[in-house]
Amino acid sequence: MLHDPRDIPVTTIVPDAAAALEASVLALLAHRADVPAHLARCLAADPGLVAAHALAGFSARMQARQELEATAATHLAAARAGLAERGGTARERGLVAALAAWQEDGDMLAAAGHLGRLTRAAPRDAMALKLEHGLRFMLGDASGMRDAMAAAASGWTADMPGFGYMLGLHAFALEETGAPAAAERLGRDAVAAAPDDLWGGHAVAHVMEGAGRAREGLDWIGGMRGHLADGGGFGRHVLWHAALFHLHLGQVEAALDLHDHCIHDRPAEDVRDFANAASLLWRIEAQGIAVGQARWDALADIAARRSAEPGLAFIDLHHVLALGAAGRRQALADKLEALRLRAAAGADTQGEVLARCGLPAARAIALARGGDPAGAVDLLLPLRQALRDLGGSGAQRDLFDRLLIDACLASGRIITAAMLLEDREAIRALGAWEAGCARTIRSAMAPRGRQVIPAKASTSLVGPQTINRSPSTMGVSAWA
Known part of the structure; x- marks a missing residue:
C-alpha cells in the first residue's frame, strides 16, 4: 500500500499509478480539463485502483449527461471488483458507497453524506473534500460546503500539496453564505498559493459581482486569462462572469461578443456551457438587444434532443x-410533461427537487416566454426561498429573481416589482439592468402620484431573497 502526499493510504503497489492519481486530484482541484487524461494513465498503470475508478465515476456523474451514466456504471463495477480482488481501506469503501448511492439510487444526499463522513474522519482527503463540495454545490447546500471546509481546516498546513485549493473551496463557500470580505481574503490567498486555482479566483469574482465592482472584476478575470483555456468548460464559465460585469456596466455589445466568441463558441453539450449561454442570452435581451432566432435555435436544438433525459433540475x-425563447411549443410541452412525470415519481433526489420547486418554476418560465407574465409571477413569487434547492450559485440563480421582476413589470404588478427591487438592493449592488427596471417603475407610478419605491418593503409579502444569510465566519481563522 502507498500513501498520497497528504498521507492518505491508497491500495496499490504501483508508484506510477499513485502519481497519476495524485495528478488527477490536483487537476480536479484546479478545475483543469485534463482530469480524464491523468485518470487514463493511472488506470493503465493499475487497472484495479479503486480510488481512481471512484473518481472517474464521479467525474462522469457530475457532467449530468445521460450518455455518461454508462461510463459511471462501468467505473462503479470496476471499483467493486477492485475491492473484492485486493481489499481496500475504509476510505475506499466509502468512496464506492458514495458513488453507488448516486449511480444506482439517484440519491445525491446520501452520496454527500458518505463523502462527509470520509472528510470528517480524514480532513486531509483532498479528493473526498472536493467531491463533497461539488455535490453540495449541486444540491444548493452552501452551509454544508462551508461547514465541511471549516471542519477540515485543522488538518491542513500551508506546506501540504493542495493547500491553496482548500482555501479556494472555503472562499467560495463563504461567499455563498454571506461572508464576502472573508471570502475575498481567502480567495486571494488561494490564488497566491495556487495561481491556477480557478475555483478560488472565481470566488473572488463572485464577491466583486455582488458588490458591483465590475471594472475591478474585469481586471481580476483578465489576470486569470492564462489559466482559463486549461479549465475547459469552467474557464468558459469564468468568462461568463466577465460578461456579467459588462452587463452591469451597460456594455451589452461586449457581453454578446463574449457569448459568441468565448462562452458559446461551440455546441453547448456541456451542461454548464448550456446554462451559461441560455442565461446570458436572456440577460442580454433584458437589456435591450435582440439576440436573434439563430442563437436561441442553437440552444433549443440541444434542449429538444435532451428533453426526456433525467438530468439536473437546474439545467x-x-x-x-431556451425552448420558450425559440418558440418550440411542442418541444416545450414535451419537456414540461417529462418534468411532471419525474416530479410525480419522486424516485431520486432531482425528482424530489422538481416536485418541491423545479416543476412550478419551469412552468413559470414557460408562461413568461409564452405571453402570460401574470401567471409566471403567481408561480415564481412563492418559490424565492425554495429555488436554492436547485443548486448552482447565487449568481446563477439570480436569473430567476430577474425573471420574476421582469414578469412583474410585464404584468403591471409595479408595486411588487418595486418591492423586489428594494429587496435586491439590500444584498447586491444595482447595475444597468436594475436602472432600467427603476425607470420603468417610475414611468408607471409617477402619473398616479405614487412613491416610486416603497419606503420600507414588506418582505413578508414576497419572501426573503434566496441567498443564505446565515452566519458565515465559522472556521475562517483556522485557515489563516
Whole structure:
C-alpha cells in the first residue's frame, strides 16, 4: 500500500499509478480539463485502483449527461471488483458507497453524506473534500460546503500539496453564505498559493459581482486569462462572469461578443456551457438587444434532443428557457410533461427537487416566454426561498429573481416589482439592468402620484431573497 502526499493510504503497489492519481486530484482541484487524461494513465498503470475508478465515476456523474451514466456504471463495477480482488481501506469503501448511492439510487444526499463522513474522519482527503463540495454545490447546500471546509481546516498546513485549493473551496463557500470580505481574503490567498486555482479566483469574482465592482472584476478575470483555456468548460464559465460585469456596466455589445466568441463558441453539450449561454442570452435581451432566432435555435436544438433525459433540475429550467425563447411549443410541452412525470415519481433526489420547486418554476418560465407574465409571477413569487434547492450559485440563480421582476413589470404588478427591487438592493449592488427596471417603475407610478419605491418593503409579502444569510465566519481563522 502507498500513501498520497497528504498521507492518505491508497491500495496499490504501483508508484506510477499513485502519481497519476495524485495528478488527477490536483487537476480536479484546479478545475483543469485534463482530469480524464491523468485518470487514463493511472488506470493503465493499475487497472484495479479503486480510488481512481471512484473518481472517474464521479467525474462522469457530475457532467449530468445521460450518455455518461454508462461510463459511471462501468467505473462503479470496476471499483467493486477492485475491492473484492485486493481489499481496500475504509476510505475506499466509502468512496464506492458514495458513488453507488448516486449511480444506482439517484440519491445525491446520501452520496454527500458518505463523502462527509470520509472528510470528517480524514480532513486531509483532498479528493473526498472536493467531491463533497461539488455535490453540495449541486444540491444548493452552501452551509454544508462551508461547514465541511471549516471542519477540515485543522488538518491542513500551508506546506501540504493542495493547500491553496482548500482555501479556494472555503472562499467560495463563504461567499455563498454571506461572508464576502472573508471570502475575498481567502480567495486571494488561494490564488497566491495556487495561481491556477480557478475555483478560488472565481470566488473572488463572485464577491466583486455582488458588490458591483465590475471594472475591478474585469481586471481580476483578465489576470486569470492564462489559466482559463486549461479549465475547459469552467474557464468558459469564468468568462461568463466577465460578461456579467459588462452587463452591469451597460456594455451589452461586449457581453454578446463574449457569448459568441468565448462562452458559446461551440455546441453547448456541456451542461454548464448550456446554462451559461441560455442565461446570458436572456440577460442580454433584458437589456435591450435582440439576440436573434439563430442563437436561441442553437440552444433549443440541444434542449429538444435532451428533453426526456433525467438530468439536473437546474439545467432543466434553462432548457425550458431556451425552448420558450425559440418558440418550440411542442418541444416545450414535451419537456414540461417529462418534468411532471419525474416530479410525480419522486424516485431520486432531482425528482424530489422538481416536485418541491423545479416543476412550478419551469412552468413559470414557460408562461413568461409564452405571453402570460401574470401567471409566471403567481408561480415564481412563492418559490424565492425554495429555488436554492436547485443548486448552482447565487449568481446563477439570480436569473430567476430577474425573471420574476421582469414578469412583474410585464404584468403591471409595479408595486411588487418595486418591492423586489428594494429587496435586491439590500444584498447586491444595482447595475444597468436594475436602472432600467427603476425607470420603468417610475414611468408607471409617477402619473398616479405614487412613491416610486416603497419606503420600507414588506418582505413578508414576497419572501426573503434566496441567498443564505446565515452566519458565515465559522472556521475562517483556522485557515489563516
